[in-house]
Amino acid sequence: MESFSSVIRTASQEQHTEAETSTFMSDLLGGKLGVDAYARYTEQLWFVYEALETDAGSIAADPVAGPFVRPELFRLPALERDLAHLRGPEWRAGLTALPATRAYADRVRSCVERWPGGYLAHHYTRYLGDLSGGQIIRDRAERTWGFARKGDGVRFYVFEGIPNPAAFKREYRALLDGVPVDDLEKQRIVAECKKAFALNTAMFRALGDEFPLSA
Numbered sequence: 224m225e226s227f228s229s230v231i232r233t234a235s236q237e238q239h240t241e242a243e244t245s246t247f248m249s250d251l252l253g254g255k256l257g258v259d260a261y262a263r264y265t266e267q268l269w270f271v272y273e274a275l276e277t278d279a280g281s282i283a284a285d286p287v288a289g290p291f292v293r294p295e296l297f298r299l300p301a302l303e304r305d306l307a308h309l310r311g312p313e314w315r316a317g318l319t320a321l322p323a324t325r326a327y328a329d330r331v332r333s334c335v336e337r338w339p340g341g342y343l344a345h346h347y348t349r350y351l352g353d354l355s356g357g358q359i360i361r362d363r364a365e366r367t368w369g370f371a372r373k374g375d376g377v378r379f380y381v382f383e384g385i386p387n388p389a390a391f392k393r394e395y396r397a398l399l400d401g402v403p404v405d406d407l408e409k410q411r412i413v414a415e416c417k418k419a420f421a422l423n424t425a426m427f428r429a430l431g432d433e434f435p436l437s438a
């Protein structure tokens with residue numbers, strides 16, 4: 224039987240490509256956008272990780288999602304340092320969520336409050352992605368806008384507590400494979416994972432609308 228980690232990966236592959244090749248991501252990675260667009264994107268991530276992490280302690284004891292909640296993954300402190308660098312010390316005052324971001328964060332929060340399996344889907348979609356493609360985004364951001372390597376502005380992409388991301392991802396997939404839920408719940412988790420990708424794509428679309436390339 225196919226392992227759960229491989230089911231979840233295959234199920235979201237098409238949407239992964241869609242997110243990766245979205246206009247906003249392509250423009251950002253193609254070095255076509257200004258640092259303001261990058262800062263705006265980083266602000267949106269703040270709302271997503273605020274939802275993922277602020278009350279994560281409440282599910283730490285949950286048998287399904289609890290084992291995935293690891294402090295070395297937490298991104299909020301890094302995001303806050305990046306935003307202070309990108310926007311200045313008053314960064315909080317100008318912080319606003321796009322409607323698509325608000326919808327994404329609300330969905331994550333409702334999973335935190337009432338559905339550990341759903342939280343796991345959102346956890347996987349963001350953190351495993353950050354540990355993978357996130358490294359490509361960091362490299363491009365450093366080159367395009369001149370941030371210090373692994374320094375302020377790109378700390379979100381730097382997992383200080385995870386020296387070996389490949390090993391970490393292997394362990395993560397093993398945890399997924401052993402997750403104590405029945406097949407029906409696994410199907411629901413996969414469906415939520417697809418929803419998580421769709422929420423990311425919607426956020427990229429909204430960002431793309433805000434930063435169209437000048438012809």
Ligand code: HEM
Binds near residue numbers: 228244347
């Ligand atoms: C331009 C942007 C992106 C690039 C270049 C990229 C690239 C990659 C690469 C190369 C991998 C494979 C890593 C491996 O096999 O270990 C990966 C995995 C992954 N990415 Fe992305 N990615 C991008 C955007 C995203 C986005 C927006 C999301 C979702 C929010 C995402 C979620 C994931 C997930 C969940 C995995 C793990 C798949 C698995 O092994 O189960 N990625 N990405």
